[in-house]
Amino acid sequence: MKKEFAFVSGAVLGALGYIALNKHCSKKTMSGGSSLVEFTYDRSSKDFPTEPFHMTISNTVTDIEDYEFKGLTSLISVDISSGVKSIGIRAFADCSSLVNITIPSSVTNIGLRAFRGCDSLTSITVDENNENYSSVNGVLFNKNKTTILIYPCAKKDTSYTIPDSVTSIGDFAFIGCTLLTYVDIPNSVISIGILVFYKCTSLTSITIPVGMTSIGNFAFGNCTSLTSITIPNSVTSIGDFAFQDCTSLTTITIPSASQLTSIGERAFSGCTSLTTITIPSGVTSIGACAFQNCTGITSINIPTGVTSIGEGAFQNCTGITSITIPDSVKSIGDSAFYYCISLKTITIPSSVTSIGENAFEGCTGITSIIISNSVTNIGSYAFSNCSSLKTITIPNSVTSIGKYAFAYCTSLETMTIPADSQLTSIGEGFFLNCESLLNITIPCSVTRIDYGAFYFCTSLTTITIPDSVTSIGISAFYSCNSLTSIKIPDSVTSINKEAFYACSSLTTVKISASSLLRNIGSKSFYACYSLETIEIPLGVKTIEDCAFQNCISLTTVEIPSSVTSIGSNVFEWCTSLTAISVDKKNKKYCSADGVLFNKDKTELIRYPSGKHSKHYKVPSTVLTISPYAFSGSVFLETIYISNVKTIGQGAFDECANLQNKPSVKGGSKK
Numbered sequence: 001m002k003k004e005f006a007f008v009s010g011a012v013l014g015a016l017g018y019i020a021l022n023k024h025c026s027k028k029t030m031s032g033g034s035s036l037v038e039f040t041y042d043r044s045s046k047d048f049p050t051e052p053f054h055m056t057i058s059n060t061v062t063d064i065e066d067y068e069f070k071g072l073t074s075l076i077s078v079d080i081s082s083g084v085k086s087i088g089i090r091a092f093a094d095c096s097s098l099v100n101i102t103i104p105s106s107v108t109n110i111g112l113r114a115f116r117g118c119d120s121l122t123s124i125t126v127d128e129n130n131e132n133y134s135s136v137n138g139v140l141f142n143k144n145k146t147t148i149l150i151y152p153c154a155k156k157d158t159s160y161t162i163p164d165s166v167t168s169i170g171d172f173a174f175i176g177c178t179l180l181t182y183v184d185i186p187n188s189v190i191s192i193g194i195l196v197f198y199k200c201t202s203l204t205s206i207t208i209p210v211g212m213t214s215i216g217n218f219a220f221g222n223c224t225s226l227t228s229i230t231i232p233n234s235v236t237s238i239g240d241f242a243f244q245d246c247t248s249l250t251t252i253t254i255p256s257a258s259q260l261t262s263i264g265e266r267a268f269s270g271c272t273s274l275t276t277i278t279i280p281s282g283v284t285s286i287g288a289c290a291f292q293n294c295t296g297i298t299s300i301n302i303p304t305g306v307t308s309i310g311e312g313a314f315q316n317c318t319g320i321t322s323i324t325i326p327d328s329v330k331s332i333g334d335s336a337f338y339y340c341i342s343l344k345t346i347t348i349p350s351s352v353t354s355i356g357e358n359a360f361e362g363c364t365g366i367t368s369i370i371i372s373n374s375v376t377n378i379g380s381y382a383f384s385n386c387s388s389l390k391t392i393t394i395p396n397s398v399t400s401i402g403k404y405a406f407a408y409c410t411s412l413e414t415m416t417i418p419a420d421s422q423l424t425s426i427g428e429g430f431f432l433n434c435e436s437l438l439n440i441t442i443p444c445s446v447t448r449i450d451y452g453a454f455y456f457c458t459s460l461t462t463i464t465i466p467d468s469v470t471s472i473g474i475s476a477f478y479s480c481n482s483l484t485s486i487k488i489p490d491s492v493t494s495i496n497k498e499a500f501y502a503c504s505s506l507t508t509v510k511i512s513a514s515s516l517l518r519n520i521g522s523k524s525f526y527a528c529y530s531l532e533t534i535e536i537p538l539g540v541k542t543i544e545d546c547a548f549q550n551c552i553s554l555t556t557v558e559i560p561s562s563v564t565s566i567g568s569n570v571f572e573w574c575t576s577l578t579a580i581s582v583d584k585k586n587k588k589y590c591s592a593d594g595v596l597f598n599k600d601k602t603e604l605i606r607y608p609s610g611k612h613s614k615h616y617k618v619p620s621t622v623l624t625i626s627p628y629a630f631s632g633s634v635f636l637e638t639i640y641i642s643n644v645k646t647i648g649q650g651a652f653d654e655c656a657n658l659q660n661k662p663s664v665k666g667g668s669k670k
Helices: 010-016
Strands: 025-029 035-041 053-057 075-080 100-103 123-126 133-136 139-142 147-150 159-161 182-184 205-207 228-230 251-253 299-301 322-324 345-348 368-371 391-393 414-416 439-441 462-464 485-488 508-511 533-535 556-559 579-582 589-592 595-598 603-606 615-617 638-640
Touching (some): 182 205, 205 228, 462 485, 508 533, 579 595
Parallel strands (some): 075 100, 100 123, 228 251, 439 462, 485 508
Antiparallel strands (some): 025 035
């Protein structure tokens, strides 16, 4: 865009002796010899000077639009013509060099945050004939001075007394006034708007007047030097974020006769120096994250009127050692006490029906929890990583427990779930890494054991699965390496992927002949080193890949007639397996001399690697040897083949004593 003005520095002017300026600009010499461009704005051009300039807004402009002069960092001062009626939202926002501004009598409306971010602003002057606004010592008020609107944040004063005529402090009035250390608010003031003293980082003390009824959202947020505050009896609500990140605040005084009923969302969040607070008896609501990250608080009493504890209300209050939850509380919100690492004990009163997600997650100091029989729902991760918790009883009222509810409770030894429990599932990751859990009885109401429910419960020795359970989920008992035996109830139709993976001490798996089991998932018994026998019941249709791989103690297996699919590597590295037997009525598979084939013996699927024969002759009907069919058969010295056309990948891997690996002529290797 072509520039419509030119500005030349004083040094160049002295050398050249002239200056070229367009019709909108002229040159003005300031006191001290510094120069300032005079710029007249009439909307015919928006090519503003880049050097420091004074702007006169032409009388042809009647309304200054929203954001019209936002970000003019070279603007020093402004004269607004008498034709202007309104100044739009953020009209002069972020004019960071603007020192003063004059508002004429014609202006009837000044938009929200019109001068936000004017960090050099020292005064706002209003024509005395203006019927809507006024000013005193550079501070902007409404006409009758009942509302203070803007205190210029670059005023040099460190203290300010609000006039007695003021009844309310407008939104954003003192925002970012970093030079102020004290503000005297008269008793006439009854309300403080939003973000009024936000980021007044030097403000050390302030007195809230007796007649005030509410403290607005963000009112004192980020006042990092504020050390104490007294909330008068008249205040009924503390707004959201009202004192957030007041990191030096050590004391909040709220009289016992206070009329306070609600504490807003994040009202005191991040007040890291706060050590104690007494919540008055009239409070019924504690907002989300109200005291989040108040790491200095050691104890807190919640009054009897409170009916809910909001989400994250005391999250990361790492110093709290005790807390009393009154009988009035009906719900504990998500993450309400998340990571309160010094909390030792907790009693959930009989009024509570719901414990939210992550409610006590990471409370590493808790050793015991009492849950009343009114609770019906425990959320996901509710007690996750309570690493000192040793015992807990789940009342029979609980119908739902979310995923990972007790994950990483590494000291948990026992959990009591009553026989008449209404719980329907042991959820995903329920006891994940509960490495001290010794035993548990699952109630008859449970129909599912979900994904990773007992994952890495390395001390679990016994467990009773009731007849109501129909599905054992993926990795349900993964690496429960102290588990010695398991009875799969007849009701179970599927043992899913890795269900008993690496249960290295498991010697016995009991599945009755009347079982409804239809599927044995991939790697479901992988690396169960101690498993010697397993009876696969009639009715099982599918044995998936690697289902019994690395079961080094397994000696024999019988495949029933119902099996229609056997995956790859199902019996690989079963180094003690001497025979695989297939029921003669099976229509897909057969066996001969303990070796597994397809039904017509055209494919050799698995030679049991624990078979002690030195020599083996592959039947002449066999055309294909499956991948890894003989792998790990350490006793074999010679294998004879005749009509084989295809030998699968790794068919003879780790056959340590095999003298010559068979090959095919005119066939293929896969």
